Amino acid sequence: MHDSPGLMPPAVSGRPTRIVVDLDHLALNLRNIRAHVGVPVMAIVKANAYGHGLVPVARHLQAQGVEQLGVAFVEEGIALRQAGVTTPILVLGGIFGPQVAQYIAHDLEITVSSLDKLRQAEAAAQAMGRKAIVHLKIDTGMERIGVHSYSSAAFIEAAVASSWCTVKGVYSHLACSDDPASPMTLQQVERFHEACAHFERIGAPMPLRHLANSGGVLHFPETWLDMVRPGIVLYGVLPDPASKRTIDVRPAxxxxxxxxxxxxxxxxxxxxxxxxxxxxxxxxxxxxxxxxxxxxxxxxxxxxxxxxxxxxxxxxxxxxxxxxxxxxxxxxxxxxxxxxxxxxxxxxxxxxxxxxxxxxxxxxxxxxxxxxxxxxxxxxxxxxx
Missing domain, CATH: 2.40.37.10 (Lyase, Ornithine Decarboxylase; Chain A, domain 1)
Structure with missing residues (x-):
């Protein structure tokens, strides 16, 4: 049996093992997510676009007019810029001081997660004579990075007053939204709104608020706000066995x-x-x-x-x-x-x-x-x- 010809030709690369990415399914998923939430989308393409291929996926999403891209590390953002991707890109991970100039040089938006990180961004921007675009990270319960919501007032005031940082966004991350029965998500929403209210208290314009990850997109309309950040669901996969298929998405x-x-x-x-x-x-x-x-x-x-x-x-x-x-x-x-x-x-x-x-x-x-x-x-x- 083992000498018989096969039913299909080998992959172009010569290796019989291959991943096939359906870009039409990816575009369909983006359209259906947009229709579901009714707000702009930040497509998360970190970790090699969840294994689907960073540059080809980002280029395709840009062709679909996606409003924003999100990556984890500055190196991912630089790779996209070098590949000709011009869509706004937010680096979601915590910044490392010596790298801040690279964010600014490659027109990457910075997650500022503490007063010290804000000062690092300001110093780099001033040295380059070019403003840094930042998103303020508020910790509402994840305890990973970000200023605690209950002590964020001084942080927000310093960012708004900064001469070298433009505050484009403010955001947090949901810890339990993959499970629609978890009460924690609505607690995080409340904490986030309490922190954001400080912009109004000091008479500052409200930045772009974004909170919803894939679980939020699927289960919690309260998290959609001004933009959503779908990750795994954009690729047609549910994040957790408890998740509900509230959107028609197809595996890419x-x-x-x-x-x-x-x-x-x-x-x-x-x-x-x-x-x-x-x-x-x-x-x-x-x-x-x-x-x-x-x-x-x-x-x-x-x-x-x-x-x-x-x-x-x-x-x-x-x-x-x-x-x-x-x-x-x-x-x-x-x-x-x-x-x-x-x-x-x-x-x-x-x-x-x-x-x-x-x-x-x-x-x-x-x-x-x-x-x-x-x-x-x-x-x-x-x-x-």
Whole structure:
């Protein structure tokens, strides 16, 4: 069986394993999120656009007219500017003093999360003779970065009075919005409004207020305010098993490989490292060339499933660094047959949410863990495919 030609050609890169990103689904998700919330969108493209590819995704979102992009680190913002992306970009992470000049030089908006960080931004801007565009980070319960909402008055006053910083936005981050039943989100909304009220008390114009992450977009209209910041839901994946599909979003990513080897494993023989799985009868096993070295979780050992010829089959034995094995029982499979790890094949589908559940983690980790060893292909949009 293993010498038969396959059903599909190998990927352009030559590697049989590939990620396919559907840009039309990405555009659809953006449209439906916009229609749902009725306010501008800051599309979050950090962590290689949740594994979908930083530059191609950002370029496509810019072509869709997205109002703002959000990244985690200054390096991500610089990469986008060097790729010709001109959409406003906010760096969401905490700033590191020596890097502040790079934000300003590349027209990146700065998260200012303390009075000290404000002074660093002011000093860099003054030295360059160019104003810094900043968003003030208010901590309403995440306890990560940001000035506590209950002690933010002096911070807000200093930012408004700054000669070298222009306050474009003020924001916070929701800790529990993925669960629509959590009471914490509305507590955070209240704390955020209390902090923002200080702009009115001192007669300052209200900056752009943004609070909603994916969970907020899905579940809490109270968080939509002046702009929303969808992350994982923009890519068509729900953030948590408790999340509700209140918007029609479709997965933008599929992950597939191909069969590279076929064998019969006799009853009593074991498969893979540690001999953790034993065949209880003669069975057919195929090998798939992707492993934890690509970011495919080792925790799926003897737990995960794949699709071959429209049927589900179990991963058996430990996932290796570069390969894993699949038990197809008495069925047939040929070398180069498509193997779907995330996505649809025939009438069957495996979602990122399902993979995360079986791996004992969250969908975010599945998506962002898929590294650059895996080539990415883009379909739809302006690719002409």
């Amino acid at each position: 990513m599929s992950l597939a490989s191909q069969v590279v080897y076929f064998k019969v494993v006799r009853a009593g023989h074991t498969v893979s490292y540690g001999a953790t799985w034993t065949a209880d009868h003669d069975t057919r096993v195929v090998t798939v060339p992707i492993g934890y070295g690509d970011g495919f979780p080792r925790s799926l050992s003897s737990r995960g499933e794949v699709l071959i010829r429209g049927h589900r089959y179990p991963i058996v034995g430990r996932v290796c660094m570069d390969q894993f094995m699949v038990d197809i029982g008495g069925d047939s499979a040929w070398n180069e047959d498509e193997v779907v790890l995330v996505g649809k094949q025939g009438d069957e589908a495996i979602s990122a949410e399902e993979v995360a559940r079986l791996a004992g983690t969250i969908p975010y980790e599945i998506l962002v863990g898929l590294n650059d060893r895996i080539p990415r292909e883009y379909r739809g949009g302006d690719t002409g495919r």
